[in-house]
Amino acid sequence: MAKAAIMARSATAGDGALADAGGPALRDDKDNSSNMNRREARQPRIAIADLAREAEAAQTVGDFTATDPVITVRGCNVWYGETHALRDINLDIGRNEVIALIGPSGCGKSTFIRCLNRMNDTIETARVSGEFRMHGEDIYDRKTDVVLLRARVGMVFQKPNPFPKSIYENVAYGPRLHGLAANRAELDEIVHSSLRRAGLWDEVKDRLEEPGTGLSGGQQQRLCIARTIAVSPEVILMDEPCSALDPIATARIEDLIDELSQNYAIAIVTHSMQQAARVSRRTAYFHLGRLVEVDATDKVFTNPGHKLTEDYVTGRFG
Amino acid sequence: MQFETLLLILVAMTVASFVLGRQRAVAVAGRCGGIRALHSLPKYYGYYAAICCALPGLALLLLWLGLADRVVVERVVDSLPAELRELPEAQRSLLVNDIKNIAAGQFVDPGKREELAVAAELYLSLKDSSRRILSGLIVLLGFVGFGWSWLRLRPELRARNRVESVARIGLALASTLAIFTTIGIVASVLFEALRFFDRIPVSEFLFGLTWSPQTALRADQVGSSGAFGAVPLFAGTALISLIAMTVALPIGLMTAIYLSEYASRRVRAWVKPALEVLAGVPTVVYGYFAALTVAPLLRGFGQSLGLDVASESALGAGLVMGIMIIPFVSSLSDDVINAVPQAMRDGSLGLGATHSETIKRVVIPAALPGIVGGALLAVSRAIGETMIVVMAAGLAANLTVNPLEAVTTVTVQIVTLLVGDQEFDSAKTLAAFALGLVLFVVTLLLNIIALQVVRRYREQYE
Incomplete structure (x- = not known):
């Protein structure tokens, strides 16, 4: 509506x-x-x-730096073939903060977060330039282990995508890959605590061996979050995690994001401005490949510094 | 009137009906306010008239072709002298054959020729009048049908819907034709096989260990006892299919994984058509390749290792058959691997899995049912494949699991049993039908299972 x-x-x-x-x-x-x-x-x-x-x-309005940054991005440019998808983005993501990325479709929000764990590498035509650092280490350095990077920067996708395996195996997938558990008991512990932290434990504790694809949409998305936190990442990227969910499931995920923000840095792409206002501390507004404004969420929604931001958050276009 | 002339006249009448029907529709429309007043476009009235003209005649023609000869023969038999008429069924049908041959001017025993001359003449004249009546009726029906459509042609006539329903019936008939043909084939194989099982018990055929289908024509012949235990054939077929699948499954699967997961678009654009060319090579050519290239190679290689490889070995035939099936396996697997949603791969990569871990742990397990279905279809192809094994596997019905020896397969035996001069009531010839039945049942079951598996797999993602 x-x-x-x-x-x-x-x-x-x-x-x-x-x-x-x-x-x-x-x-x-x-x-x-x-x-x-x-x-x-x-x-x-x-x-x-x-x-x-x-x-x-326009230059980016507001302060793009964070006081205690986990990831710093300077001068990020992305091309898909001939299309210049992102232009000169500077943005920090701070420790234990939730930053919301908003903007009209096709403005580059998803492209931006996919740069942070190098998921754009999987797209043949994508080219990325700029300086990306995580704790000072260059993310795009030749020596960087992409596999480890993706374990430290987890990702939750728009459409829930549990593997066609049991609930247990879905969560155990990452820890098994990275050898995080020495034996079955440790693995059990990781799986159980991840499900608990994702708020799914009470609903699935009696049916861990059933297929993850049999859960409802909201449960599937929380399973995907559990799967992501099972490898203990520092940053979680969420690409419109609620756009395929109903309002009740959405509310649960938002609560979950709030809890998770105590331990993780979270960057969430969303089309719902109410959602951005509810869950995030900072908000970044993207427009046609540019970062127009980034500031504290309250400021962006009540007193935006750029006319484009104002037009967007007041619903004049989008 | 000749049959061809009749058909030509019918076609001409149909075309004329179309033109006239269309013109009349336009004329009728002109009287009541243009083409817009018609229910359908003028051409549909043309089609309608053409259908009314041709269809009754065609139906009559089919009916006539089925029944006329029988009626004529009955009349001829009735005209025969009483002592010939009273002959037993089998001899009487021979007599009818003779009459037809005389009528057709072919050679018949001169004594009989005189005896049956009258009957042959009657047959000819009856045939002739039958044809004339048919021609007249068809033309008449054409005119009546066209006249009927002419009278009924009004702007309200829903010609478009009528044509539509006739077209639908035509399409339905076309689709059932293949099914009825299949049923016919199965029935003919089944009945011949039942005749075989009258002579040889089913249990002996299915579980007997010796296959030696040469039967004695005369009692004093030696060495032709006739043993119909098909187990060596089943074993040979299974062995060759197994070898073929051991080659085709891994190579085909790896090809599919490379093409769908790793290959750049340019490589894919070259390799896929090349594989399809491989699938298009006639199996006879694979047969040459197996018999003239692979078999001697294997033999030479075996000799250098001190192994005794038969010049027609199961290994050679199986290897080449496997190569033949590779494109089959790879294209089916390629399809199912591509059908695994990209979101699955993203999810795995996003958790820090490498590309190959993602393929091994997510893509292949997700695609597995489809791959199994494809493999089963490939097995049923291997079992039914004939030319390669005829040329490269040999005829000796050895019961062995040694791939270096010659074995024979069900299809090879069917070919050898039916090639050359045959008497179609000996157990030897009928055995071919029993083997054909087994082959049919096995491949049918495999296909049903495979399709079931593939279908269940599709439901998982759609």
Whole structure:
């Protein structure tokens, strides 16, 4: 419902902007076409192109550094083939903080977090540049062990993706891979405590041998979170973890994120601004490959420093 | 009238009906406010008229072809002298054959020729009038059908829906044709096999250990006792299929994993078509390859190791058959591996698994049912494969598990039993049908199991 309303509003806002921006936008559009994505340039959505120009001119508003950073990113650029997906992103992720990444579809939020555990390596056409450091070590250094990195920077995906194995085996998968348990008893302990911390233990303790795919959507997503924390990561990246879930399951996951933030740094991509406001301490607003604004969540939602952010959080487009 | 002329006339009438029906539809439409007033487009009225014209005639033609000859023969037999008419069934049918041969102008014993001349003449004239009646009726039905459609043609006539339903019936008939043919094949094999089991007990056939199908034509012949224990054939088939699968399954699976998980798009664009070419090589060519290249190689290699390899060994045939099946296994496995959702791989990679660990622990287990299904289909191909084993596996029905010896398979024996001059009521020939039945049942069961497995696998992700 809410989303539909936002879309309806954005349509009218777009029309208004189109009427305002009129001719000059068209001309500027032509000038910019050399360094803009061709597909975007060809789209007749003048209003958006106009906003893009605005974003391009802007520096990131707010403070992108964190007091006690786990991960620091400077000058991050990503290309998918010819498409320039992320432009000059600087952002820190601090210890034990939840940072929400918001922005319209296709703005590069998911691309950004996939850089942090090098999941973009699996995409043939993706190219990444910039300086990524975790505790001062270069993430993209030739000597970095990608496998270890992904164990330290866990990831929860948009659609729950439990393996077609039993609940127990799903959680035990990571610890087994990395040899975290010396014997069955230790493995049991890891699995049980991970399920407890993911708030799933009471629901599944009697059926650990049943397939993980038989759980409900919300339970599957918590199973995926349990699976992720079983390898004791420092950072958990969440790519729209609730977008496939109903409101009750969503509320449970949000509670869980709140609890987990005591031990982990969490970066969560979300399309729900209410969710960002509820769970995060800082919020970063992305727009067409740029980081427009990053600041304390309260500030971003009540007193945004950039017009684009304001338009987005007040639902004028999205 | 010749049959071809009749068909030509029917086609011409049908085309004319189409044109006239269409024109009339346009004319009728003109009277009541243009084509928009018609229920259907004018061409559908044309189709409707054409169907009304041709279909009754075609139905009659089919019926006539089935029944006319029987009626004519009955009339001819009735006209024969009483002593010929009273002959037993088998001899009477011989007599009818003679009459037909005389009518067709073929050579018949001169004595008989005189005796049956009258009957042959009657047969010819009856045939002729039958054909003339048929032609007349078909043309008449064509006119009646067309006239009916002409009278019924009004703007409200739902010609489009009528044509649709006729088309549907036509499609349904086409699809059942293959099924009925299969049923016919099974029935013919089954009945011949039952005749075989009248002579040789089923238990002896299924569990006997000696296969020597040469039966004596005369009582004083030696060395042709005729033993129909098919176990050596089953064992040979199983051995060769096993060798083939040992080659095809790992290589095919590894090919599929490489192609779907590791190969770049350019490599895939080259290798996949190349594999499909391999699948398109006629099995006879594989047969040459097995008999002329692989078998001597194996023999030479065996000699250098001090092993005695038969020049027609199970190993040679099995290896080549395995190579033949590789594309089969790899393309089926490739499909199921590609069907494993990318989210599974991402989940595993995101937990810090390497690419090969992901394949081993997530992708292959997830794809396993599909791979098993594909392998079972490949086995049923191996069991039914004929040309390679005919050329490379030999004829000796040895009961052995030694792959270096010659063995024979069910398909090879079917071929040898039915090649050459045969009497179709000896146990030797009928044995081929019993073997065919076994082959059919086994491959059918394998296919059913495989399809079941594959189907259950599909449900898991959709």
